[in-house]
Amino acid sequence: MSFLELNKVTKIYPNGTKAVHETSMNVENGEFMVFVGPSGCGKSTLLRMIAGLEDITEGYINLDGILINKVDPSERDVAMVFQNYALYPHMNVYNNLAYGLKNRGISKEDIEKKVNEAAKLLQISEYLQRKPSMLSGGQRQRVAMGRAIVRNPKIFLFDEPLSNLDAKLRIQMRLEIKKLQQKVGVTSIFVTHDQVEAMTLADRLAVINNGLIEQLGTPIEIYNNPKSMFVAGFIGSPQMNFLEGELKNKTLTSEGFEINNVTSDFNGPVILGIRPEHMSQTDKGLINLSVDLVEQLGSDNLIYGEIKNKKDFCFRCPGSQIIKKGSKLSLNINDNNYYVFDKSNGNRVN
């Protein structure tokens, strides 16, 4: 039995919105699970059902061997970090951390010890006497984390906790969250719509679309082996290029080139997916790209251009390579790193 089990969990809001459809998944003890998906796909809803903040319309959730469908959130022993932190504005940082412990009837000395430990871990010891309004965004973020950690809950739930921070702080906090989780070892679920965050944090990743889990796996599995066009487009940055094509007897024709010996028995209209980083320049390549735009990121260059009918085709090359706007490139796909999807339903067919 897994630590957290979701069994055909469905959520229908009172107004009829079906936010989560028969979702099943298992999260193991100590695992860092990330829910990623576009806005409105039901990530928060799923998380809030685990926390007990939303009723479960159908299905079961087991936490640590206990069916928690009807357990009050205050008794589930889960901790959640909200996007806007939801710190207690009238309490100082110390009491923000101590409040949950007080409610559990822990002695004053123990509370003090635990709060000080957590504060030290998060480097907020200096601010313990301050009110949340006197803290910066990053410090508030830490306090919110501290409030979760100090209780040593069964599971941490994070609902887009980094999205209010500026880009630099975000990357820093991302790293700290990961380190912290590894140190404390508490099972965590992290919701985000940022795929870089998802890739870097996750032990395992659930890509959610329209209330359904499209794919569940380690970040690298999902990156290398997306099961559907949606997942392929969502994971990876810059986004995978999609070209229309036709597959017939293992031969794929698309935008002025052909690929032979495709490992698929599918026949019919398809979408060909190629990641920008899976191509390289050669003399007589498959793809002829006329360059419209060059984005220099320093380490890499992102080249955008046109191939036959497809605009904004992206190719990624090392930053040392100098490519001018208006030039023509000839590209090959490395090691048959391409993906073929059924055009009608987006499922992977190769």
Added chain:
Amino acid sequence: MIRYFSSNFSHLILLIGIFIMIIPVWLIFASSTHTASIINTQGLQFFLGDKFLENYTKVLLYEGGFFKEITALKMFLNSFLMATGVAFLSVISSLMTAYVLVYFRVKYATLLFWIIFITILVPLELRIFPTYSVMSTLNLVNSYWGLIIPISASAIATLFFRQFYKTIPDELLESAKLDGANTWRFFIDFLVPLSKTMIVAMFIFMFVFGYNQYLWPILVTSSEQYWTVVMGLKMMSGSIVNKFAFVIMSMIPPVLIIIVLQKYFIKGIFQDK
């Protein structure tokens, strides 16, 4: 330059307003320190006289009413008890009513709220006979509770607390829940401290409201022992200077309450923002 001018100008207007309000009070105060004959012959006085102590001690020790059962001091005590009782009860009841309306899954909560709100259109004077008969059935005529209870439900205070609670983000409740707070603890540990400023404001408001009651105390008390200051103003016999002195003294409790609580009120506003 324009700002300087306009700020001076608005100060000027404020000053004029203050004078308009203060001058009558000052006239009464100054007059209350003279002898009655001076007032009777020369009218209201603008400057202080020398009978301050004499007039005011006489009023404080005044025994009024038909049976001489009531003193001015007792009236102040009665008024204070009534006003404090009204303020406490109405703040507590409206805090809790608003809590239930906003945070509990009450069916038709909005409708209920508007029904409560409509009671503003039905002041005590309109429902005074049924209210009296309820009080008399409960045997509360001629008692402090009889004075206090019927005016201790405030729709306005409920409205203020409700609107305030609605601005508190849901996440606060949710994270409190996850931190193990139950219904009662959320109220005590969160809503009460967060509405501190508003509680003080409502307390002042309801204190003054209770203090100023006239018709209801007259109806519900027949014993002179329960006379309040406002009743005393009307009932009191004696010379004109004593009445003036009593008028001035009657203003002190509400002003005092405002001055004392204003400190917390302002502190409350600036502390958390």
